[in-house]
Amino acid sequence: MCCTCVGAILFSSGAIQLPHHKLALPEKICPVCQRPFSWRKKWQRDWAMVKYCSERCRRQSKGLT
Template identity: 75%
Template sequence: MVHKKVHLPEKICPICGLSFSWRKKWQRNWAEIKYCSERCRRQRTLQKTTQ
């Protein structure tokens, strides 16, 4: 059986501006996910300390 992932919710990463889709590992806290990757999440903390 072939599954197509066209109906998954998406968000836009505020750091890099790329869109990212829902993942199963985020199912419990999808509302809290803001960044597409660990790298973008770390850049957020770097931006706060440099400002």
């Protein structure tokens, strides 16, 4: 195993899966469905303005007011 594969999981098929380090991403609670959602790269510039976890929740919020 090379030094770049430290912490990797080796399957019997020979495939290597590298560990994901997404545990420390910021989270918010969606005001519509009350579920937590995590930061996404596509929200990188607008994270402060993101309120809803999905387009569906955003559309539902328009009907609640």
